[in-house]
């Protein structure tokens with residue numbers, strides 16, 4: 001009898017995988033709290049919350065019960081022409097914690113589509129007003145997803161070769177730093193005179209796929225202010241940063257100038273079901289509100305606002321706002337700060353950084369994003385019972401908020417021993 005890993009190799013094609021080089025997938029059979037269990041019974045601390053989703057812990061009983069209760073009432077219904085309690089309540093609850101200028105929300109089903117919707121909102125916002133704005137602005141090294149619009153605005157394009165000639169028209173600026181901000185603002189002042197930039201897509205403060213690169217809130221604030229003064233629709237991609245990871249509910253809460261549009265997914269549904277939301281301010285919505293049917297936003301996905309996913313999101317929001325979860329977030333932030341004091345002086349560590357519960361360190365070695373040394377590090381962590389996914393020479397932690405102190409120590413121990421062997 002073949003095991004799961006072997007059966008997998010017969011028909012399954014995995015994401016981000018060159019199967020000839022990496023034929024074997026690890027079969028995970030269950031998960032609880034911060035732990036994953038493989039088919040041989042080995043356990044791993046999920047140091048990246050399964051791609052930043054399961055922040056309240058895997059198979060969280062509170063969330064499971066809420067979803068199960070919803071499942072017995074209403075499973076799925078078309079969301080065009082129909083509505084339901086979980087979606088309406090989610091809109092009410094989410095608006096309470098989103099930046100104040102947000103007013104409407106549009107459902108879809110993953111982070112990339114949340115960004116696609118944001119891009120369409122920006123392009124059609126101008127189109128509906130009879131303006132020709134066809135260019136999008138984005139940060140170098142940003143990541144916004146794998147559908148065409150999202151890929152176009154993503155700057156991390158190492159593997160986008162076959163598709164690049166089909167991309168949208170996108171121009172890039174560097175993330176702000178005290179060294180470049182004046183140059184960037186001067187360039188933008190000049191560039192904006194052409195009145196052809198429709199929207200600006202950005203990951204506020206932390207760029208996840210760019211190996212948790214962090215930038216300066218003040219610089220970003222100045223860029224946003226300038227763009228808004230020229231009616232450029234600002235689109236914050238908070239798919240990774242949303243729901244407490246930066247220490248506040250949203251990364252945009254750290255920045256004075258609020259975005260026109262916010263993209264949410266990943267932790268939105270607490271790691272249980274796929275869903276996404278693109279929110280916007282009233283003035284964006286107003287540009288679509290018309291007697292002319294063609295001015296509406298004609299975009300839909302079949303599972304839009306699935307009631308079960310909405311129930312998971314509502315349960316997640318309740319947990320996020322609880323005193324216990326806020327204490328957990330503060331506890332993890334403080335714990336990472338202590339670990340940083342120990343590790344940042346190691347001769348093999350070039351640089352460390354932290355924002356909320358997101359902690360990253362760069363090793364002082366040259367490494368390819370998907371090369372051998374990266375695989376060696378990954379295998380070392382898995383051997384130690386810790387799931388961390390190094391990005392190039394960056395090791396980062398984004399563990400569930402409910403990770404225990406003991407489990408955090410296990411993660412730190414694995415990083416310490418990894419740094420010693422490189």
Ligand SMILES: *Cc1c(COP(=O)(O)O)cnc(C)c1O
Nearest residue numbers: 110111112143144145208239240
């Ligand atoms: C993961 C991610 C996306 C894409 O989300 P998917 O659900 O994987 O399509 C977009 N933007 C950011 C910042 C992300 O981290």
